[in-house]
Amino acid sequence: MQLKDLNKEYDKLQKKYGSAELDSIYNGGCEKNPDICFVFMNPTGRNLASEKSWKGRKSPWISTKNIWKLFYQVELLDENIYKQILDKKPKDWDYDFADEVYKNVSDNKIFITNLGKCTQIDARPLTDEVLSSYLKLLEKEIDIVNPKIIISFGNQVSSILLDEKISVSQCRKKSFIKHIGSNEYKVFPVYYPVGNGIFNMDKSIEDIKWIIENYIKG
Numbered sequence: 001m002q003l004k005d006l007n008k009e010y011d012k013l014q015k016k017y018g019s020a021e022l023d024s025i026y027n028g029g030c031e032k033n034p035d036i037c038f039v040f041m042n043p044t045g046r047n048l049a050s051e052k053s054w055k056g057r058k059s060p061w062i063s064t065k066n067i068w069k070l071f072y073q074v075e076l077l078d079e080n081i082y083k084q085i086l087d088k089k090p091k092d093w094d095y096d097f098a099d100e101v102y103k104n105v106s107d108n109k110i111f112i113t114n115l116g117k118c119t120q121i122d123a124r125p126l127t128d129e130v131l132s133s134y135l136k137l138l139e140k141e142i143d144i145v146n147p148k149i150i151i152s153f154g155n156q157v158s159s160i161l162l163d164e165k166i167s168v169s170q171c172r173k174k175s176f177i178k179h180i181g182s183n184e185y186k187v188f189p190v191y192y193p194v195g196n197g198i199f200n201m202d203k204s205i206e207d208i209k210w211i212i213e214n215y216i217k218g
Contacts, residue, residue, distance in 0.1 A: 003031060003144055006137055010117040017130050018118035022050040027113035027141060028059030028102045035109040035216045036076075037147035039138070041157050041192065042116030042126055048093055050119040056095030059102055060112050063090040066194045068101075070201060074208045076108045111145050113138070115157045123195050131160050139180045149215055150178065150185050151208060154192035162187060172203070173210050186215065 007026055014024040025043035040060060048054060048063035061067045068085045071077035081104045084097070105112060115138055116131045138161070142150065152158040158166040162176050168189045175186040190207045191200035 001140065001144060003027065003141060006140060009137055010134075013133060014118050016118075017116075017126070017133070019045065019121050021052070022119040022121070023052055023054070023058060024117045025050055025060055025114065025119055026058045026117060027111065028057060029105040029111040030109050031106075031111065031145055034111040034145060034147045035149070036212075037111045037113065037142060037145060037150045039150060039152045039157055039161060040112070040114045041154060042114050042131070043119045044123050045119060045121045046090070047119065048090055049098065056098050057102065059098065060114055062098050062101075063088075063093040066198065066201075070193050070205060070208075071105075071108075071110075073205045074212065076105075076110050076212075078104050078108075111147060113141060115160060128156065128160060131156065135160060142178075142185065143180050143183065146183070147185065149175075149211070150187045151211065152187055152189050153204070154197065155189075157192075158187070158189035162189075168192075172207055175215075 010024045010026060018024065022045055025047055043050060043060060046064055047061065049056065049058050065085060068077060068082055072082040081101055116126055116134050152161050155166055155168055158168060162178060166189050168191050171189055175188050178185045178187045188211050191197055191204045193201040193204035
């Protein structure tokens with residue numbers, strides 16, 4: 001099975017849970033044994049790639065800025081790409097630049113995905129029930145990609161992924177084991193760093209740097 005084989009299932013769930021005028025956002029980055037798989041919550045219409053007229057890659061965080069600051073600060077995005085992102089207005093992103101950004105993501109050995117792939121017009125919260133409906137598909141994604149470790153963002157995503165109540169403030173720099181098939185993965189819950197969690201970005205950066213130093217470089 002390949003990642004693209006999951007897209008039809010994601011598109012079915014978009015029709016059920018997402019905005020009818022928008023497309024699903026899938027994933028992007030290093031698809032074979034990345035150092036880190038980053039798992040966010042769900043995309044919004046701020047992502048230019050969610051528009052039906054967009055025929056390029058349907059990857060997370062296209063045409064946004066804040067999350068790329070985090071990746072740059074933890075040295076998982078090159079400076080020249082980061083500066084170009086800062087200089088561009090959302091509508092200035094085109095297919096070539098989106099591919100260039102994600103080539104850099106891949107070169108830095110990371111994979112970016114969301115638990116929920118259903119795109120909403122705004123950042124309205126999704127219920128546990130909706131996000132949980134994506135869990136089996138996310139597990140297939142992880143199994144295909146086979147990362148060294150997983151970093152999950154926020155209490156809700158981390159709790160659903162690990163099937164236990166998680167409070168990121170109580171488990172900073174702590175790993176949990178996630179079993180998928182015959183494989184097991186270390187999962188590190190960290191603060192959600194954007195949107196309502198923007199004030200926690202420094203904590204996210206601190207913890208991700210520590211995780212990289214101890215589990216990727218170490």
